[in-house]
Amino acid sequence: MTPNECTPTIDLPKSLDQLTTQEIERKACIGRIATYTLCSLTSTYVNQGFQWLLPVVLSQSTDPLWPDPSASIEKRLEVDIYGKPVRTMASMIVHKLIAASTAYPKLFILSPNVRLEKSERGKTGKHIYEFTQLDFEAKDATSKDVFSLVETVLCTLVKDLKKNMKDDLTTICRFDAIPTIEGPFKIFDREDLEAKYGATWETDIIAEITQPVWITNIPREFYDFEDFSTGRWDNYDLFMPQFGEILSGSKREYEYDKITEKIERDGVRKENFALIIKMAKEGRLKPTAGAGIGIERLIGYLTGVKHIAECQPFPRVPGIVHEL
Ligand code: ASP
Ligand code: MG
Numbered sequence: 013m014t015p016n017e018c019t020p021t022i023d024l025p026k027s028l029d030q031l032t033t034q035e036i037e038r039k040a041c042i043g044r045i046a047t048y049t050l051c052s053l054t055s056t057y058v059n060q061g062f063q064w065l066l067p068v069v070l071s072q073s074t075d076p077l078w079p080d081p082s083a084s085i086e087k088r089l090e091v092d093i094y095g096k097p098v099r100t101m102a103s104m105i106v107h108k109l110i111a112a113s114t115a116y117p118k119l120f121i122l123s124p125n126v127r128l129e130k131s132e133r134g135k136t137g138k139h140i141y142e143f144t145q146l147d148f149e150a151k152d153a154t155s156k157d158v159f160s161l162v163e164t165v166l167c168t169l170v171k172d173l174k175k176n177m178k179d180d181l182t183t184i185c186r187f188d189a190i191p192t193i194e195g196p197f198k199i200f201d202r203e204d205l206e207a208k209y210g211a212t213w214e215t216d217i218i219a220e221i222t223q224p225v226w227i228t229n230i231p232r233e234f235y236d237f238e239d240f241s242t243g244r245w246d247n248y249d250l251f252m253p254q255f256g257e258i259l260s261g262s263k264r265e266y267e268y269d270k271i272t273e274k275i276e277r278d279g280v281r282k283e284n285f286a287l288i289i290k291m292a293k294e295g296r297l298k299p300t301a302g303a304g305i306g307i308e309r310l311i312g313y314l315t316g317v318k319h320i321a322e323c324q325p326f327p328r329v330p331g332i333v334h335e336l
């Protein structure tokens with residue numbers, strides 16, 4: 013490809029059958045970087061002693077995605093199977109908490125998630141209605157443990173990618189554009205950023221940083237740990253320079269009283285979380301911490317695409333349904 017062909021030209025990602033020869037070449041190149049990324053991530057988790065679980069897609073319990081200041085869900089999918097209502101997976105958060113509390117103290121899953129974002133999010137370039145997260149959880153872990161694990165995972169990935177995928181990164185003009193990263197990443201409190209930048213803090217901070225940063229203390233779903241005495245949340249997002257969020261997670265709630273109080277406070281349907289509530293009541297839910305890495309967002313950051321659906325073989329742009 014010539015240098016000016018490096019600039020992504022696809023505004024709204026097209027279906028495979030609609031691509032020109034040159035766009036097919038670019039798609040294949042992104043595909044090789046995606047394959048390398050998946051191998052690197054899964055190897056690091058396995059090397060760190062994590063067990064690799066396979067995902068489930070239909071379940072009575074899934075992520076309520078509420079309250080979450082950044083959620084924008086058009087429709088929730090619910091269907092009856094064998095006489096029981098199940099939902100398509102929004103995230104395997106409940107499964108992770110129960111699995112990490114019992115048979116799998118350190119686990120990860122490449123988990124397909126369906127979140128039917130509103131059509132107006134089709135053009136943000138950062139939202140897709142089906143995505144995959146590398147969702148992980150560890151028993152007795154703290155936020156600090158998660159930070160250093162993710163720093164190892166991502167620093168290893170970027171270092172090895174630049175070493176072993178130089179040709180493909182150069183083809184899409186990303187070799188020099190991706191900075192080598194080094195932990196520990198800086199940590200910012202969301203409240204301080206709001207005080208400094210106001211409502212536009214997310215776009216302001218990513219324009220300023222040259223290394224990934226952790227953002228902590230974000231009010232959201234009941235399963236993220238909230239210190240009732242201070243009102244502070246022990247949770248986090250990871251923001252990449254010029255790009256934005258690629259991961260969110262937290263230390264978790266595991267105590268019955270706090271979980272039920274938060275579910276009631278948030279108006280979340282208790283009947284969808286009967287098992288986790290029961291296990292908490294019996295003291296069988298254990299302290300854990302974890303997070304999910306948005307795979308298409310991570311690959312989107314690495315490849316510099318205009319729309320993360322360009323990293324999907326079968327694009328899932330909100331509002332656009334292709335045959336495949
Ligand atoms: N995977 C996230 C977590 O571990 C939940 C989410 O998908 O928002 O907290
Ligand atoms: Mg969440």
